[in-house]
Amino acid sequence: MSKISYSKEVIRDLIEGKLPWSQTKSIISGYKDEDRFDKYVEVLQEKVAWQEKILLPLTHELYIVQKGSDRIVKCSCGQEFGDYRVNWKLNALIHVRESEEEVKELYPYPSAPDAEFCEIREFYCPGCGTQLWVETVPFGYPLVFDFLPDLDTFYAEWLKRPLPSQKEFTDLTCDFIAQNWAE
Amino acid sequence: MEQKVVNKGIGWGGNTLKEMLDKKKQLWSDTGCYYGLQELSLSASAPFKLELLHARLLAAVIAGRETTRMISAAPQVREVAELAVALYTPEGDCLLQSTGIIIHITLMGQVVEWMIEQGYEEEGINDGDCFTSNDNAISGLHPPDVYDITPIFWEGELIGWVGTVIMELEIGAVVPGCMPSGATDRFSEGLRLSAEKSAENDKHLKSFERRIRFGSRTPDLLLLNRKGALAANVKVREEVKKAVAEFGIDYYMGATRELVELERRAQLERVKRRTVPGKFHSPTTIEVDLTRTIAPPTHAIGRVTLIPCDFHIKPDGRYFLDFDGTGAWGWHAANTTPSAIQGAVSMILTQTIAYTGNANQGTSLAVDMNVPYDSFVWPSTPNFASGWLFSWPLSGGVKWMTQQSHAFFCRGFVEEFRSGVTTSSGVFGAMTGKDHLGNDFNFLSTEAAGCWGGGAFATRDGVTASAAFMPNVDMGSVEIWELMLPTLWLGRKLLPDSCGWGRYRSGYSALSTFLIYKTPLLAFDTSATFLEDKIYPNIGMFGGYPSQGAFSKLITNANTKELISQEKPLAHGMGNPDQSDLEKNIDGDLTVVTRGGIFVDSLAKDGDVYQCFYGAIASGVGDPIKRDPALARKDLDNGLLGIERCRSMHCIEAKYDQETEEWAVDEGATAELREKRSKERLAKGIPAKEWWEKRRQHLAEGRLPRLLKVMYNESLTKGQRWPGEFRRFWNLPETFTFKED
């Protein structure tokens, strides 16, 4: 069977939600293209204004990039959030929707979260003001570290091309708090 | 190949089923391959022959499912199609499955395994038998899901099983319906069929029929569904025997095992090609409030339970779900079990990554779990109530599905990203009283089952009808429901402004409006649902929000007769949210319900009006102010989006053209609104450190609701790893717990 591959233009349209549905549907139903990750990163790298190499796209706006010997989280606007093993939310701006008016804006009907029980946390990029994430969690729940990728396993074992230097796969969020926030 | 031995067991090759089961487990632990199959000789030598057999068997289970639908009289089978059929190995491992409520596929196999462990073989398992089970201490998701399981014999040896699952709507519980709020332990949940023999020689036993006849408020529906299931099983069994005659029994048995091992390997490979390894986390909370139902006083309490969940994608492609830190189980219907979680995992994998048509036990063999015993996810008693046993599966489970989507997104397969809709948040519930024909009447309407607005995708809006547990959804025809229920539909509409806001919004859910019809007395039980009431599920993605949750409104002593005779308007949908058509047009006493697990306070009768928003909570994806104005304009034109929220949520300015009856976006004003909003966010957002200091103070001083203190303390006491993570995050002492006042 010949290998499936799509042009960079198709991948770009797919990411941007501009590909006609009939084509998206056939991509969903078909065999997957093995070169997807590389094309994906290539397209995204062209879209951002900065030079650091994208190691892994995280969300619509956030990327893990190689910066010198560090791997950091970076917004498409250029704002940096530090080591990818520290939850990036620690370096974001937070706003919690608490007032009835603010909750009602989202939920106009009788059912709505109770602000005493539920924090509706909005995370903004300090660089561009984009809303990067919304958490709805019980009051007092630690900031959720949504995804910590195992980058070295990914590159070395799955993509078969190890990254130049290794980093331990471990969550450093609490270490960051202990070192920087706790007095 | 099996060694033929002196005939002593009923299993293939004269082995007992227990011997076969033990051998399978031993080979798995020795080799890590299903049935120890390190070489796959049949698929290597003749792949198309194997494919042909697979296709034949798959066609049989799909046809079996349709057979049942022709026999059943119940609308949830005929119309909504809440059933599924699957084929199993002698040991109870699933080989292949029909469409339908596939969450049960692995679980029917667990009943087979339980029967083997219990020594049913010694009691007698014969060709033509059927065994029926809805006992959730054995396996399964809740009592209304009834499993009918039939052995398949070939020349006197048991070579497999076929199972059919049907969701029933009445099973004789303490109050009507099939998952009533007031059933707080096993003994109040109605009929318990603990894998009991229900048929011999393909005919139901009279004793079984009598048990059903006296055990349910709607015995005819329940019995006819059993007949439908039996017919499906017989049909599949005979198709399997035809295939065995053609392919040979040795080939069939070898092939069935290879199909499982092939799929197991395929699943690991798919994970490596489509995801990124690493660790995901999200908490789920389940709220149970039994203070407004018929629960015994010892159970009539309110509580919130925390279920933190880590999801790991391992270097070898295995998935690992870790429920460490889960709170306590309780006397209510919303516990969950390892079996229920396994059902959810196989159901979600089948639809999101293992959708080749080959999903079977092998898919599930690629998933490991840590499910703590004596917790909410694994009660330490067989007597727990189980009416809403999919509390985690349908809330946390769809979050897990969304996390897997996140991994697809990172890997570049954005088209595979599908965010969740958590269905522990919106079902109609049960009705009890008199029906429109004057009969005593009890029923659970599953009109909305599966037909909720779905979570958004990474690059497009969510769909209008979606649920993880119903891949092919159908609300059924109103006319058929009206035959069963003392209600007439005044309308079914989507509820404007109720989506999960985002750059891509979730799908919209439906609002049904009913005229209560020809009944002198009707009560509503919300059933054990809407369990995410005060705390919405944490399912927003990339800056999107969870959608509007469910609610219902009842107007009693309504003046509808007068309005009808005067030909004045009633209510068919919401109308203006600030002054809904229901409240504007109809006089009477209004009751509003937003919580689950309760009886609606008022009793209804002919002429009253009930309105229900089936709002399961779904995820929006991306920053709402990055929404393409063309998409918002479409929603404006369709009446799904009001101009106020178009401005406030999306920062899009638009004007309505009376001539064309269409909206036009003002691009300049939109850009200004968006610029302004970004600045506002930068001004009102505080650094995370500031928030952390403030919130830490709240926790250290115990300034949070008592129910949450109890919730956290349960998790802090029960967990091994999670408590340390919680305390380290907040820089609290190693032994910290909350003082409960």
Ligand SMILES: [Zn+2]
């Ligand atoms: Zn930014």
